[in-house]
Amino acid sequence: MKSIALAGNPNTGKTSLFNMLTKSYEYVGNWTGVTVEKKIGKLKSGDAELIDLPGIYSLNPLSKDEGISINYLMNESPSTIINIVDGSLLERNLNLTIQLLEYGKPLLIGLNMVDIAKSRGIRIDQKKLARLLGVPVVPIIARTGSGCDEILEQLGQSASSSTFQIDYGEIIEEAISEIDDRLDADLPYHHRWLAIQFLEGNHVVKDKLSAWIPEKDLNEMYNRTEKKIKDTGESHTLPSYIYKVRNERIKSIIGEAVYVESKSATNWTEKIDRVLLNRFLGIPLFLAVMYLVFQFTFDWLGSPISDQLDGFLSGPASDGLTWLLTFCGASSFIKSVVLEGIISGVGGVLVFVPQIFILFFFISWLEDSGYMARIALLMDRLMSSVGLNGKAFIPMIIGFGCNVPGIMAARTIEHPKERLLTILLSPLMSCSARLTVYALFAAAFFNSHQSLIVLSLYVLSIVTALLLAKLFSSTFLKHEDQSAFVIELPPYRVPQWRILLRSTWEKGKGFVRKAGTFIFGGSVVIWLLSYAGPSGFDVEMNQSFLAIIGNAIALLFDPIGFGNWQAGASLLTGFLAKEVVVSTMNIIYMTPDDTALQGVLGQYFTSLQAYSFMAFTLLYVPCLATVAVIKKETMSKKWTWFSIVYALVIAYVISLVIYQGGRLLGFH
């Protein structure tokens, strides 16, 4: 099957178009570096596959996500490339377009954001642009899908490569033909493209070239050419010379195909920024936004809906099931596994679906509005003082939803040590699975201040992460070399309902699916462990295998306030997925629903112990899926183990401080 690649600058709408052209849905947002992984989908017309690549500015990669795009172009062979171009930032975008033209595959330009350009008084003559570049140009609005049909139509026609070429001047052209001569004629690359990229300092291309030309010769050729360029006095380095020549050509293209009318439209983005990035209001406003999100998630909207759902599951739903089981003549064993195992375990987690969806809705809203990049900007000062980068705040906020995509989002951080630090600390972010534990305990012990208590845990997670960042970055992850922080601040836009709802659903469906699959399986196993014991089946809960396992580690938890086997068993199973903590508790305390469980918990925990337990659940070991991602992203067993061990240690220390300190202060 043909494969078609989507390439372009970051945040130009590649993934939006991808979602429109295929039947799939991938994650979109309004900041640089939403897509950090290549995505594949089948074209709606059915005859080709479409590959969505992470955004790049040029073919010479700086960060890990950019490397993925370049590696794709180097190692696979797309039959056509769709280059999405941001019409409002044409000059910058065309720099990549020209490199893609030189790549030599048939190219199709999707001209996006023409509306923004128009509002700035910029009018682009598409026909002229197409003629000057020698490739078709299709105007699109990726977010609404307009122009998709034309794209599909163009893709259906037989495409030929453009004949577009830039004359880089005698010195460079000489070097290009020298490389050309030394390469075999049957290589699957355009020699000219390889040569230009190499001379531009592209290390990925250089590595590739060194398979055919000895590295010594390559270096010699590079230095010789660079010296010649220096001697002309035109530029200090080869890359900047090539950039300059290319840029002159772009300017002349724009001069011919773009008309600028002076038009002073209101710049809403700047107006909004005047408030949101205000010297004094910026950070307080961000905190206020987060507080409002939690108010909605818990007090105002989420908890009332969850209570309704809880009532339904424990009332009509389980009554109906009991009746059905009795009708089928089920034995007490079957009844027990269904009602005390599955209903308690799965139901106990499912009731939090409303809260989780509401939280995801707001995270999606943050992502789509353009505020995300501003948060990174606001936080950079704080983050850089602990050896991190403002950009690391984006993975952290995504981590509030789920740590796995959060850790992957760290790919956009250019500096390897800052990236590693972000990966190691992201698991401390309180993900939605942990929310179930807070929701349960906060409702049981801190009913009148639920969102405040939960917010305090989120703050605890961030403060802990920052303190540890400082510790790590000033000891074993020390780096002297300058880090980079250049962040694009995209124009704000009003999120569309369609995109918001879709994005919320895509994030939340994993949680629902997990409840139906893994939590189901886990509940059955946990129930079985609580039902069986050394003396046989249907034993007293305290004599069950689960109690024996829990007791084995309970002693360890005594100093931090919850030395009972129930807590031990819940935390142990929670390593697989943190929602399981709630499932296990429901099963252990044999309560049909969370309201009843909240009552029972009061007999086993004091408020202080409950808070200590929540803090411990927040920080102790990343879940299994997160551990796997850390291993993949760091490619190191050592760092993976480190992330588990340090989390356990810090969780214990903090819970110890909370519990013993709280007791000293007279809490209980």
Place this chain on the structure above:
Amino acid sequence: MTLSELEKGLQARIIDLSNISPLVRRRLLDLGILEGSIIRLIHRLPLRGAFALEVNHQEFGLRYAEAKRIEVEVV
């Protein structure tokens, strides 16, 4: 003068980028920002925090430490 001394709302031309780190220079080039570009200061966060700047209708953020190393002249 340096970019860090630029007053809010004013425009300046970049004269010298050679003192900033190569990584940052490369990213600025990616955004089409080089010597000769006209830059405008939109915001400056407190405590030597980040700067919000604008070049060619595109907003971006930069650290104080980098802005201090960029030589500009007011236009």
Place this chain on the structure above:
Amino acid sequence: MIANLLIGILIFGYAGWTIMRFVRKSKQGKCAVCSLNKRCNSVCNDPQSQGPKTFA
């Protein structure tokens, strides 16, 4: 007691399958969720990010 046996097998069979699948998928990490995992040969084994390599 055919019904009991049937429900029992169904529940425990499904439970076992989901747990096995979960552990397997989790262990594979990102490439298991990536849609390219069958054909891709560049993401999963791409060279370690090469540090801040730039031109001056």
